[in-house]
Amino acid sequence: xxxxxxxxxxxLTSIIQRNGRDPMRLLQILVQAxxxxxxxxxxxxxxxxxxxxxxxxxIQSVAEFYSFLYTKPRGxxxxxxxxxxxxxxxxxxxxxxxxxxxxxxxxxxxxxxxLVSVDLTSCTGMCDQGPAILVNNCAITRMxxxxxxxxxxxxxxxxxxxxxxxxxxxxxxxxxxxDILLGSIWTPGDGLRAAIERxxxxxxxxxxxxxxxxxxxAGFTTGVKWEACRNASGETRYVVCNADEGEPGTFKDRVLxxxxxxxxxxxxxxxxxxxxxxxxxxxxRGEYRYLLPVLxxxxxxxxxxxxxxxxxxxxxxxxxDIDIHLGAGAYICGEETALIExxxxxxxxxxxRPPFPVTCGYDGKPTVxxxxxxxxxxxxxxxxxGAWYEGLGTKQSTGTKILSVSGDxxxxxxxxxxxxxxxxxxxxxCGAKDAMAVQISGASGICLSDREFGRRIxxxxxxxxxxxxxxxxxxxxxxxxxxxxxxxxxxxxxxxxPCRVGTGLARNLMDKIAAGxxxxxxxxxxxxxxxVMRSSSHCGLGQTxxxxxxxxxxxxxxxxxxxxxxxxxxxxxxxxxxxxPTRELTGRDDADAHLGVAA
Amino acid sequence: xxxxxxVFTIDGQPVPFKSGQTILQAALEAGVFIPHLCHHPQFKxxxxxxxxxxxxxxxxxxxxxxxxxxGQEVENNTPDLNGKRRVLLQMLxxxxxxxxxxxxxxxxxxxxxxxxxxxxxxPHFNHFYPEREVDASHPDLLxxxxxxxxxxxxxxASRDVDGKNVFxxxxxxxxxxxxxxxxxxxxxxxxxxxxDAAAKVCPVGAILRKRVGYALPIGARLYDAHPISxxxxxxxxxxx
Numbered sequence: 048x049x050x051x052x053x054x055x056x057x058x059l060t061s062i063i064q065r066n067g068r069d070p071m072r073l074l075q076i077l078v079q080a081x082x083x084x085x086x087x088x089x090x091x092x093x094x095x096x097x098x099x100x101x102x103x104x105x106i107q108s109v110a111e112f113y114s115f116l117y118t119k120p121r122g123x124x125x126x127x128x129x130x131x132x133x134x135x136x137x138x139x140x141x142x143x144x145x146x147x148x149x150x151x152x153x154x155x156x157x158x159x160x161x162l163v164s165v166d167l168t169s170c171t172g173m174c175d176q177g178p179a180i181l182v183n184n185c186a187i188t189r190m191x192x193x194x195x196x197x198x199x200x201x202x203x204x205x206x207x208x209x210x211x212x213x214x215x216x217x218x219x220x221x222x223x224x225x226d227i228l229l230g231s232i233w234t235p236g237d238g239l240r241a242a243i244e245r246x247x248x249x250x251x252x253x254x255x256x257x258x259x260x261x262x263x264x265a266g267f268t269t270g271v272k273w274e275a276c277r278n279a280s281g282e283t284r285y286v287v288c289n290a291d292e293g294e295p296g297t298f299k300d301r302v303l304x305x306x307x308x309x310x311x312x313x314x315x316x317x318x319x320x321x322x323x324x325x326x327x328x329x330x331x332r333g334e335y336r337y338l339l340p341v342l343x344x345x346x347x348x349x350x351x352x353x354x355x356x357x358x359x360x361x362x363x364x365x366x367x368d369i370d371i372h373l374g375a376g377a378y379i380c381g382e383e384t385a386l387i388e389x390x391x392x393x394x395x396x397x398x399x400r401p402p403f404p405v406t407c408g409y410d411g412k413p414t415v416x417x418x419x420x421x422x423x424x425x426x427x428x429x430x431x432x433g434a435w436y437e438g439l440g441t442k443q444s445t446g447t448k449i450l451s452v453s454g455d456x457x458x459x460x461x462x463x464x465x466x467x468x469x470x471x472x473x474x475x476x477c478g479a480k481d482a483m484a485v486q487i488s489g490a491s492g493i494c495l496s497d498r499e500f501g502r503r504i505x506x507x508x509x510x511x512x513x514x515x516x517x518x519x520x521x522x523x524x525x526x527x528x529x530x531x532x533x534x535x536x537x538x539x540x541x542x543x544x545p546c547r548v549g550t551g552l553a554r555n556l557m558d559k560i561a562a563g564x565x566x567x568x569x570x571x572x573x574x575x576x577x578x579v580m581r582s583s584s585h586c587g588l589g590q591t592x593x594x595x596x597x598x599x600x601x602x603x604x605x606x607x608x609x610x611x612x613x614x615x616x617x618x619x620x621x622x623x624x625x626x627x628p629t630r631e632l633t634g635r636d637d638a639d640a641h642l643g644v645a646a
Numbered sequence: 647x648x649x650x651x652x653v654f655t656i657d658g659q660p661v662p663f664k665s666g667q668t669i670l671q672a673a674l675e676a677g678v679f680i681p682h683l684c685h686h687p688q689f690k691x692x693x694x695x696x697x698x699x700x701x702x703x704x705x706x707x708x709x710x711x712x713x714x715x716x717g718q719e720v721e722n723n724t725p726d727l728n729g730k731r732r733v734l735l736q737m738l739x740x741x742x743x744x745x746x747x748x749x750x751x752x753x754x755x756x757x758x759x760x761x762x763x764x765x766x767x768x769p770h771f772n773h774f775y776p777e778r779e780v781d782a783s784h785p786d787l788l789x790x791x792x793x794x795x796x797x798x799x800x801x802x803a804s805r806d807v808d809g810k811n812v813f814x815x816x817x818x819x820x821x822x823x824x825x826x827x828x829x830x831x832x833x834x835x836x837x838x839x840x841x842d843a844a845a846k847v848c849p850v851g852a853i854l855r856k857r858v859g860y861a862l863p864i865g866a867r868l869y870d871a872h873p874i875s876x877x878x879x880x881x882x883x884x885x886x
Contacts, residue, residue: 102827104814111817377818394818399693399711541796541822543694548737551820552771579733582706583699619772 055090058083063098070099071410073109073392077116078333078373082183085125086117112394112540114168114376115184115333122157122164124202128190129179131170131295132530133453133516139178142190143167149199163202169378169534170295171334174453174516175221175460183208184336187215216337220302221460224476226447227439228307228423229463235309235352238426239360242317245429247277250321254425256433258445263289263381263418264488264512266444269425272415275405276322279413284324286315287409287416289386291332293378294489295534296514299449300419302461304331304338307423308345312369314422316359317429319367322415327369330386333376342371378538382586383416385540396542397586420449420513440466444505448513452477455519462515464504471500479517484524484603489514490531491591494524494598524603525610528595529557535592546589549580553593559619560610568616570600570607654718656680656700663714670698670709673722674882679875680722681731681760683738683849684797685710688886689806692798695738697731697760732764740771741820743778743792744850750859751851753867757795758850759874778823783834786856787845791823794852800824803886804844812838824852843886 062079066072076095077087084091087110096103110116117125128134128143146165147153157164173179176188182198185208194215201211222229242250254270261267276284288311292300303311315327331338346369349355359365372390374380380389384398387409408414417425424446428436439446444466450473453459457478464473474482485495487504488511495502495509502509518527536554541547553576556569577593584590600607623642630640653660654669656678663672668691673680684695691711698709701721709720721727738744738757746752760766778791796815801824804812812833816825828835838845845853864870874881 102811102814103829104816104825104827104831107825107831108814108816111821113818394815399691399708401713536819539819541817541819544696544734544737544796547796547820547822548741551741551774552737555772575733579730583696583730583734585693585696585708 055084056094059091059094060098063095068099069392070101071390071392073099073101073106074113074375074389075372075392077106077110078375081116085123086120088120108394109392112377113333113374114537116375120157120161122162123205124163124208125181125183126163126165126198126202127168127171127181128165129169129171129173129177129181130167130530130534131174131177132527133174133296134170134177134179135526135530136454136522137177139190142178142192142195145192146195146199149196150202162205168376169293169538172292172298172301172332173218174296174298174451176219177453181334182211184333185216186218186334186337188218218301218305218337219460220306222302223452223458223460224462224464226463226465227427228310228420228447228449229461233307233310233426235313235349236354236360238310238313238317238429239320239354241429242320243360243362243365247321247323250317250429251277253428253433254321257428257436258433258443259421259424259428259436260444260506261418262420262424262448262512264294264510266506266510269417269421272405272417273318273322275403276324276413276415279406281412283326283410283412284319284322285409285412285414286318286322286324286327287383287386287390287404287414288315288327288329288419288422289381289383289416290335290419291330291374291381291386292335292419293332293381293538294491294512294514295531296451296453296486296489296516297512298451298453299461299513301335301338303419303423303449304335304342308342309349310423310426311419312345312349313354314417314425315369316355316367317425318415318417318422320359320362320365322413324415325366325368327367328390328409329369329371330374330380330390331371332374332380336373339371339373346371377540378534379540379586379588382588385586386416387414394540396540418512441503441505441507443507448504448511450504450511450515451513452515452517454517455479455482455522456517466505467503469501469503470495470509473504473515474500474517477517479519481520482517483520483522484518484527486516486518486527486595487511487514489516490534490595491587492594494527494595494602496602523606524599525560525606528599529561531595532557532592535588539588539592543583543585543589545580546584546586546592549576549584549589550592552576553580553596555619557596559617560607563610564612564617564621565607565610566612566614566617570611573597573600651716652714654714654716654720656720656722657724661714661720667714668710669700669702669712669714669718669720671882672714673709674878677878678722679878679881680709681764681874682710682881683756683760683795684799686799686802686847686886687882687884688843689799689802692802695795695797696734699727699730701727728764731760732766733770735761735764735766736768736770738795739766739769740773741776742794743773743775749793749851750854751793753862753864753870755851755869756849756874759869762869763874774820776820781826781833783832784836784838784856785834786840787833787838788854788856789824789826789833790852790854792852793850794824795850796822796824797849798824799847799849799886800844800853803847804838804842807843807886810837810842810844812836812842812844847886
């Protein structure tokens with residue numbers, strides 16, 4: 048947006064006022080401010096600090112924490128290429144290089160006229176229709192060289208994003224196998240009416256009977272979580288829907304929010320009814336900002352039809368409403384306590400647990416945090432009862448699970464199965480003919496080799512939050528693990544020592560091996576780091592950050608071995624590489640400007 | 647509950663505790679040393695340095711933030727845990743720019759003392775050599791971020807004791823650093839005074855008094871005569 052000198056104060060003030068000058072809404076204020084100011088300049092920090100009455104360093108701590116907030120100018124068009132391994136497999140890097148060449152930019156640079164920057168970002172959740180990019184946080188899918196050229200022309204022509212072709216922004220659902228959730232017809236309100244008939248205690252009993260477990264990965268029993276929240280002392284309670292689907296390779300929540308949001312929201316209201324909360328938050332990852340208008344209009348419709356607001360479904364005194372909060376590029380906010388910190392307008396650093404959110408969550412009040420898919424499932428339990436639900440899936444893993452399938456297969460997209468399905472069945476259904484490996488539950492999950500394709504998707508065997516990335520026989524599993532190592536180093540929040548430093552060390556070791564300078568020593572170091580980070584990191588991020596390295600090293604050893612030198616040790620310091628800046632300064636690259644390189 | 651029930655064990659040794667205490671608080675009061683950096687008896691736990699990681703009933707956790715519970719079996723002084731602590735110390739050393747021989751805090755530094763205690767003979771990993779800012783704008787105090795270990799003690803001291811909120815953690819991941827709450831971001835323009843708890847609490851040499859470096863001769867410094875593990879009583883009761 049073009050603004051005259053000093054023209055920021057007006058729009059910023061109205062943003063801050065719209066947010067009630069509320070420090071708890073600081074992240075929302077900054078996200079909205081950046082839409083008019085293009086970056087969080089010192090002027091913005093100063094103005095927000097004064098009007099929200101917070102110290103400037105507190106504004107800085109939020110602005111610097113989130114990837115999508117910029118404390119330095121990043122251009123009027125901020126283009127980010129999704130850098131999940133599946134995007135790479137679909138050719139994202141040559142496209143990035145092509146765009147860089149067209150715009151005369153290196154990744155991370157801003158053009159000299161301040162118009163545009165191009166960089167990489169963590170998985171944007173479009174793995175089934177990549178390579179994907181974000182332009183000023185709007186998702187564009189299915190990138191091709193031609194589309195890169197078109198976008199470069201649009202940028203150079205300074206065409207406002209709103210006037211770019213609609214079809215760029217089309218996001219397909221790609222539902223390939225539907226079961227009780229994706230395949231059923233839903234009448235809004237059915238779940239709530241059923242719950243009101245059962246009463247909160249009856250609803251808890253049905254949930255516990257159903258043995259419904261959280262779909263976000265940890266698999267905590269939903270009924271037990273809700274009961275703990277209901278029984279926690281205090282008057283005020285909150286319901287939070289965790290729609291910060293950041294795990295690389297996962298995109299099921301995107302589809303649920305795009306096409307099933309009636310159920311997601313009704314699940315939140317149902318949770319409010321059961322635990323005794325009157326307020327809910329949907330925490331939407333910044334990458335899915337394109338969904339905001341449709342979600343807001345859905346909420347409006349629910350308010351009009353009596354499914355939200357006062358005396359919901361005619362039940363006297365049953366009041367509930369929902370606010371949507373936007374994230375701004377931080378994988379860690381998928382961790383429930385980091386998410387709550389972020390909801391409170393702070394940097395997303397995980398809290399110390401206990402106390403758990405069910406007793407001390409948002410604003411220090413009892414809070415249930417549930418995954419998008421879990422909330423949809425609670426409606427099924429409300430309508431059909433716990434006994435019916437318990438009969439689906441396996442003993443420890445009842446019901447169905449939605450998998451986000453991507454990678455080397457003919458039909459990427461969503462597959463909903465009863466729990467207990469074998470990996471081989473999924474591979475057959477999605478048309479993965481020459482699969483060598485499947486990475487289940489994303490970068491932090493588990494890597495299975497073809498010998499393990501008989502295993503089952505279930506909490507008893509292979510638990511998953513939903514990601515299912517397929518790798519064909521021609522893929523290099525070392526590069527998969529290296530991509531994940533970079534991801535974790537980028538996403539570590541920096542709170543605890545093992546994760547803050549360890550993710551960086553692991554990434555450097557993987558890069559050293561990739562450069563052909565690794566030895567058995569680096570292999571041992573990686574495994575040792577894995578041991579320390581797994582056992583002493585503060586939260587799941589650090590604990591699982593080296594899982595993929597550990598798995599691929601064991602199961603795909605040749606992809607490492609062929610890169611290793613046969614010596615015991617190779618120093619990290621590379622004399623010739625250290626001269627690179629000097630070569631660049633002097634413009635020399637002849638043989639005499641290199642050291643230690645055989646002629 | 648009977649007061650006699652408030653006992654757990656550390657490496658087999660019974661440790662009594664008062665209700666509401668953490669494992670680390672109870673251990674230090676009972677004279678049991680658990681290595682730690684970001685804990686201070688005066689402040690709420692942060693739980694970030696992870697040096698105090700212990701194994702409780704088979705699961706790892708931070709002794710500074712885990713509540714003590716009757717009958718808990720805590721493993722602390724084991725080769726495995728100490729080995730991991732040594733790695734964490736090495737991580738802290740390579741992450742910043744620490745030059746013990748020239749540092750004013752040498753001999754009085756908790757990071758250095760723990761490195762000796764846990765027999766860390768080399769930094770082991772490749773140094774990151776980060777570029778970090780030194781802030782000498784304050785008349786009495788020096789803020790050298792090169793030596794900061796992100797323990798947030800200054801943040802907590804300034805907020806909870808001094809009531810000034812001078813420091814805040816900013817950035818993310820390896821770019822995390824301590825920032826100063828002042829209009830210019832400089833320490834000299836903040837309300838920090840040399841008498842503040844926040845000015846005295848730094849366990850390393852990141853916040854230093856000016857003009858008093860090397861005040862004590864080698865031999866008379868805090869950790870010269872006795873290793874940190876022999877100073878548990880002081881660690882349990884010290885004030886900033």
